[in-house]
Amino acid sequence: MxxxxxxxxxxxxxxxxxxxxxxxxxxxxxxxxxxxxxxxxxxxxxxxxxxxxxxxxxxxxxxxxxxxxxxxxxxxxxxxxxxxxxxxxxxxxxxxxxxxxxxxxxxxxxxxxxxxxxxxxxxxxxxTEIRTPCVSFASAKYMAKPHTKTFGMIGCGIQGREHVRIAHHTLTQLEMIYVYDTYEEAADALIKDLQPYTPCKIIKARSIEELVKCSEVIATATIIPETPNPQIKDAWVTKGQTLLLSDCHSLVEDKTVKRADKYTLDSVAQHELLAGYDYYPHGLPKVYAQIGEVCGGQKAGRESDDELIICNNVGMAxxxxxxxxxxxxxxxxxxxxxxxxx
Ligand SMILES: NC(=O)c1ccc[n+]([C@@H]2O[C@H](COP(=O)([O-])OP(=O)(O)OC[C@H]3O[C@@H](n4cnc5c(N)ncnc54)[C@H](O)[C@@H]3O)[C@@H](O)[C@H]2O)c1
Incomplete structure (x- = not known):
């Protein structure tokens, strides 16, 4: 270049x-x-x-x-x-x-x-549409279990669709993709449009609970309200899962992020600024690394199948x-x- x-x-x-x-x-x-x-x-x-x-x-x-x-x-x-x-x-x-x-x-x-x-x-x-899912899957490349077979996408809009389209490029053993959207037509359209482009079977989950319980890797791209309204109950989230958040902590409970074995951010400075705007009313958890440090080999990625890992990427210029x-x-x-x- x-x-x-x-x-x-x-x-x-x-x-x-x-x-x-x-x-x-x-x-x-x-x-x-x-x-x-x-x-x-x-x-x-x-x-x-x-x-x-x-x-x-x-x-x-x-x-x-x-x-x-x-x-x-x-x-x-x-x-x-x-x-x-x-x-x-x-x-x-x-x-x-x-x-x-x-x-x-x-x-x-x-x-x-x-x-x-x-x-x-x-x-x-x-x-924005093409780079955001790549940030999620650059995170998954190091943080998801290498033999991941199930992926769940919450939010089937612009970002959700692109996540589903490229998921199998990184998660190469993927077999099932669960999708959920409060606006059911968005999930239906995603399945109709993208099923031909992925070797995985795309299934419409009946609820966030079902999706979370079925998926080893879960991505969220819904909305970022000023006051988060978590809909993923902590009890549904288990060790070994990887959560890829594109919409801050909107859907996850504070106790889930605080019990993660590894919690990464794309940019500490940027999330501290968001915390200043009160997007994280309970404060940010202890940060393991910026995801670029993991991609660059300065910090380890996933070290065991039992780790619960949460990657929160709000997007960077x-x-x-x-x-x-x-x-x-x-x-x-x-x-x-x-x-x-x-
Ligand atoms: N991290 C980043 O770099 C980055 C980049 C772009 C967008 N975003 C964020 O990603 C989110 C999605 O953006 P988009 O452009 O795909 O929006 P979009 O409007 O195209 O899609 C969002 C979808 O989420 C659905 N939804 C809303 N609340 C939901 C809920 N509680 N459960 C399930 N589905 C729900 C909506 O019905 C909609 O279909 C936004 O919050 C946006 O700010 C983040």
């Missing part, structure tokens, strides 16, 4: 830096060539670099205009890939009921690493900026998007 001045010179052969920028819609981002393996490797690399302090990423700046809603400003730069920019994302959990639209929205600005000039304005949803670099390059290479005057 080109870097520094060489990279800037290459960009300049495709886009007049300082005079124009590239606009990429969500559909244009989706059409760019990028393999699942590349997405996974880039995401995992971002986790490792972050935990080695080789990236620049302040904790998210947040707005909470209406109860249970949030906006996050997510800037980051990564020297290794000459990438710098910011994602501006929002989450309005009531959007489906109120407006019939999805809860998450996001735009990204990509800047030239050497001069700071804006290079692109683009959709931020696609990157470094993951976005890592993928952004490659998506932007692919867009220039394939003449995708529209050039607009600056």
């Amino acid at each position: 080109l870097n520094g001045k060489e990279y800037r010179d290459w960009i300049n052969t495709k886009l007049r830096i300082g005079e124009e920028l590239l606009y990429l819609s969500e559909a244009e981002c989706r059409a760019l060539p990028l393999s699942d393996q590349e997405i996974f490797n880039l995401t995992e690399r971002a986790l490792v670099l972050y935990s080695q302090n080789k990236t620049d990423m302040p904790a998210k700046i947040a707005l909470h205009p209406i109860r249970d809603t949030f906006y996050h400003a997510m800037p980051a730069s990564i020297e290794e890939v000459s990438s710098a920019g910011i994602k501006w994302g929002s989450c309005y959990p009531e959007n489906r009921q109120q407006f019939g639209i999805r809860q998450a929205n996001a735009l990204i600005i990509y800047n030239d690493y050497l001069s700071g000039v804006p290079l692109a304005v683009m959709d931020g949803l696609y990157i 470094v993951e976005d900026m890592m993928l952004l670099r490659v998506l932007f390059d692919r867009a220039l290479e394939t003449n995708a998007g529209r050039k607009l005057p600056l």
Whole structure:
């Protein structure tokens, strides 16, 4: 991958830096060539670099205009890939009921690493959709039992669907995937759309209890309310399970996280900030590691089949900026998007 001045010179052969920028819609981002393996490797690399302090990423700046809603400003730069920019994302959990639209929205600005000039304005949803499950499964790669045969997905929206689609890439012995959503149509649509793309049998669980009791690895991607309302009873969670949380502690009881043998975060700084906003009214448990330390080999992953392991990943701008670099390059290479005057 080109870097520094060489990279800037290459960009300049495709886009007049300082005079124009590239606009990429969500559909244009989706059409760019990028393999699942590349997405996974880039995401995992971002986790490792972050935990080695080789990236620049302040904790998210947040707005909470209406109860249970949030906006996050997510800037980051990564020297290794000459990438710098910011994602501006929002989450309005009531959007489906109120407006019939999805809860998450996001735009990204990509800047030239050497001069700071804006290079692109683009959709931020696609990157969020593809990198978040990779963070979960980068966690599972080291924290799940290697012979895991059952996976449960709570929340069958954008994130839940992508988790189910790629689960078998990491959990290679997976046989059954249980899915549950309070909005039953979302679970039905997931099964109809994704069953052809996975070798595992996808089954609609009748309840969260059934899903939790049937699954060795459980992922959650539902909503993040200001006050968590845990629906996974501690009594259902057993030793040996791995919980991959993309929605903070919304669904898990405090006593479950506090009795985990290992509890990891993607970014301690970021979750401390969320704790400041009272997302963790009972406080955070003792943190075993940032997940990038485990991916990078500085800390051990799962050490026995009996460990209960909880990985809480709220998402980081470094993951976005890592993928952004490659998506932007692919867009220039394939003449995708529209050039607009600056
Ligand atoms: N960690 C990260 O990096 C990251 C990134 C993106 C989104 N998220 C979070 O993931 C969650 C899901 O995002 P999305 O874009 O997939 O949203 P979405 O609206 O597309 O899907 C969420 C689904 O969860 C279902 N749901 C809500 N409460 C539930 C419950 N108690 N039990 C079962 N199902 C329930 C909804 O019916 C919906 O189908 C949100 O909380 C979002 O903030 C996290």
